[in-house]
Amino acid sequence: VNIAPQVFKLANEYTHILGPSTTFGKDLMPHIAALLGVNQISDIMKVLNSHQFQRPIYAGNAILTVEASKNHVVVATVRTASYKAAKENNQATIEVFTSNIKPPNHTRFIKHSSGSSDRPDLQTANIVVSGGRAVGSSENFEMIYKLADVISAATGASRAAVDAGYVPNEMQVGQTGKIIAPDLYIAIGISGAIQHITGIKDAGTIVAINKDEDAPIFEVADIGLVGDLFKIVPELHELLNS
Numbered sequence: 001v002n003i004a005p006q007v008f009k010l011a012n013e014y015t016h017i018l019g020p021s022t023t024f025g026k027d028l029m030p031h032i033a034a035l036l037g038v039n040q041i042s043d044i045m046k047v048l049n050s051h052q053f054q055r056p057i058y059a060g061n062a063i064l065t066v067e068a069s070k071n072h073v074v075v076a077t078v079r080t081a082s083y084k085a086a087k088e089n090n091q092a093t094i095e096v097f098t099s100n101i102k103p104p105n106h107t108r109f110i111k112h113s114s115g116s117s118d119r120p121d122l123q124t125a126n127i128v129v130s131g132g133r134a135v136g137s138s139e140n141f142e143m144i145y146k147l148a149d150v151i152s153a154a155t156g157a158s159r160a161a162v163d164a165g166y167v168p169n170e171m172q173v174g175q176t177g178k179i180i181a182p183d184l185y186i187a188i189g190i191s192g193a194i195q196h197i198t199g200i201k202d203a204g205t206i207v208a209i210n211k212d213e214d215a216p217i218f219e220v221a222d223i224g225l226v227g228d229l230f231k232i233v234p235e236l237h238e239l240l241n242s
């Protein structure tokens with residue numbers, strides 16, 4: 001449901017209106033900015049002061065410092081992966097607002113359906129195991145799922161693996177997928193294109209398994225294993241399982 005008109009009604013009581021850089025936030029915040037007639041600032045990764053922010057451009061290859069006008073409300077999306085989660089006992093006060101504004105009816109909420117999985121959520125998991133084009137098929141991805149399950153990890157994929165139909169779109173990590181910051185990221189058969197790397201920029205330890213020792217993924221990996229994933233992954237699974 002688009003709640004932009006409701007937020008717009010409240011907007012002038014506030015100096016800043018922030019949303020997450022998720023599908024939800026990227027849909028809602030531009031509507032609010034348009035109603036207010038202001039430029040939205042997207043993907044804040046660092047707050048310099050109340051009106052100056054840093055955001056990535058060119059798939060994270062450059063960082064831009066932007067300044068919002070102090071004459072109007074700041075509307076922005078924030079990259080959640082750039083920040084540690086606030087402690088649970090430190091919750092902000094929530095004010096309830098009831099509104100009689102009719103939401104726009106050109107789009108309607110019909111139903112919410114999501115893939116059911118017992119694995120941790122990709123966006124918030126501490127450990128993520130991702131597979132790339134080299135995994136080769138959706139059947140072969142079972143190997144990735146099995147490895148992930150032994151270490152209670154979420155599973156991700158490169159865009160090439162998604163485009164090839166091996167895995168659903170919601171597993172895509174990167175510029176046009178999910179931006180994540182797990183403590184441990186294991187990239188299997190992923191070359192390390194900049195559009196993929198931008199999605200794991202804030203990850204803790206990066207482990208890469210690739211048969212090409214010159215693959216760009218090794219430039220960002222903390223631990224690299226050069227070899228055939230079809231040999232290494234089953235071995236790793238067995239070791240971790242025992």
Ligand SMILES: Cc1cc2nc3c(=O)[nH]c(=O)nc-3n(C[C@H](O)[C@H](O)[C@H](O)COP(=O)(O)OP(=O)(O)OC[C@H]3O[C@@H](n4cnc5c(N)ncnc54)[C@H](O)[C@@H]3O)c2cc1C
Nearest residue numbers: 132133134158159160174175176177189190191196211229
């Ligand atoms: C605008 C734009 C947005 C994009 N957004 C994204 C995005 O969000 N996420 C994303 O991932 N990509 C994105 N891409 C695509 C990106 O540029 C790459 O094409 C993609 O990431 C490549 O996926 P890959 O690493 O799985 O495949 P490849 O580049 O084909 O790499 C496969 C790797 O597997 C290795 N390999 C092969 N066989 C084996 C084996 N048996 N054992 C071990 N290793 C093996 C190879 O050495 C190679 O390094 C985007 C591109 C554009 C232009």
